[in-house]
Each structure stands twice: as C-alpha cells, then as structure tokens.
Amino acid sequence: MATSAASQPLLKSVFGAMRTLLHLTAAVQFTYGIYYDYTYVEFPRSDPNSKLIYHPFGGKFKYLTFLDAIIQALYYIVSLVNDFVGTNELVPKRPPAIRKFKDWLLSTLAFPVAINVGVTFWTLYAIDRELVFPKVLDPVFPSWLNHVLHTNIVVFIVLEMFTSYRAYPSRTKGLTGLGIFMGSYLVWIHIIKHYSNVWVYPVLEVLQLPQRIVFFVAVLGFTFALYLLGEFLNNVVWAKEVKLSQRKSK
Secondary structure (H helix, E strand, O other): OHHHHHHHHHHHHHHHHHHHHHHHHHHHHHHHHHHHHHHHOOOOOEOOOOOOEOOOOOHHHHOHHHHHHHHHHHHHHHHHHHHHHOOOOOOOOOOOHHHHHHHHHHHHHHHHHHHHHHHHHHHHHHHHHHHOOOHHHOOOOOHHHHHHHHOHHHHHHHHHHHHOOOOOOOHHHHHHHHHHHHHHHHHHHHHHHHHHOOOOOHHHHOOOHHHHHHHHHHHHHHHHHHHHHHHHHHHHHOHHHHHHHHHHHO
C-alpha cells in the first residue's frame, strides 16, 4: 500500500509529460500542415476530366478542412501553454482564463468540427473521391498532408478526449457557439459562389437546390449531434470529475 501510494506522484508526472508531448506533437504537425498547405499547395484551375473547378477567390480559407486545421493548431497551442502556465488539475477551484478558453475551444469547436471534417471527407471519398478530393489533386496535395488534415485531426482529438478532462459549457452556450461558426461558414461559401460562380466543393456542383438544402441541413444536424457526442463521452470518461464539478458549482 505504501509503495503504491508512493508511486502515484511518479505516475502522475509521467502521465502529465505524455499529455504535454501529445499537445506538442499535435501543435507542431497541424501548424506545419497549415504552413505547407498555404505555401506550397497550388490547386489546378480546372480539369476537363475532373469535377474539380477551382477559383482563387477566398484562397485556402474557403475550405472547412483548412479552417479546422487552424482551430486544431490553436487548440493544441493553447493546451501547451496551459500545460506550463495554466493548470491541468481535474476540477480546479479557480481555473485560470487559459484553462477556461481551452475547455471551451475543445467542447464547442475543436471536437465537433474535427470529427465532422474527418467523417464527412472519408465518407464522400469512399462513395466517389471526385466529389471531394479529385485525382487531379494527387500530384499537388501529398498523401501525408491529406492524412494530417483529414485523419490525424480525428485521432488526436479522440486521444485528447480521453487524456484531458474539460468542463463543458452549458449546452445552450456550446451549441450557440458552434451554430454561429457553422452558420457563418455556410454564408461564407455562398458568398464565394456568388463572386466566383463556383461551389467550394465538387459535390455541391452535382446537387440541385432541394438536394443542397437537405445536404446543408444534414451537415448542420450532424455537427450538432457531434457536439452532443463529445459531451456524452466527456460525461462517461470523466464521470467522477463531472459529478465533482457539478457539486462545486452548486
């Protein structure tokens, strides 16, 4: 018993170091992925054998994948800062601002948007890759970058969910924040369509108006469901901490 008690601080230190390494690895890879994508990846303007029609208006910032990469990089950088100057205490009495922002960012944006991007991309890719990632992009968009932006975002955010506890905001506040982000993005891609006469994603080019409405509603509904999934996972994985946090807030 004494040996077990004595080993707890060591195990806690090792776990903390591994968590920091996770944050550092994620921050570096997503930041580099953004830099490489923005600096070196140049999409072809159009291709007669592909559904891809590219227009420079909006640049990389018209893609949810790119915006999500920024969200992920920001989240892990904030997490890294929190590791050193904030606190990873499970239920701190007075969490610092950096910890509050970290918890809010994962709950409201980082988790649901990452899962949305990963699941939606690979689902459409499996159905018909030309709808989301045409073969014409293979020479300019390396495979490793594709996995950083569409696979690793899911892997790392799931790992984060199981290695760091966060206090979820009220459901109303969380869904409102997510809704504002997703609603703004839908407005943004319609602005791009208006000025460039090109839809951001090839799949939207093959859908008629009623189908696009259904598609947008389905994407929004799916994203909101992912928020609830994150909240559910947090409540299950960190059940003791959630109950303790609820008692302290009363």
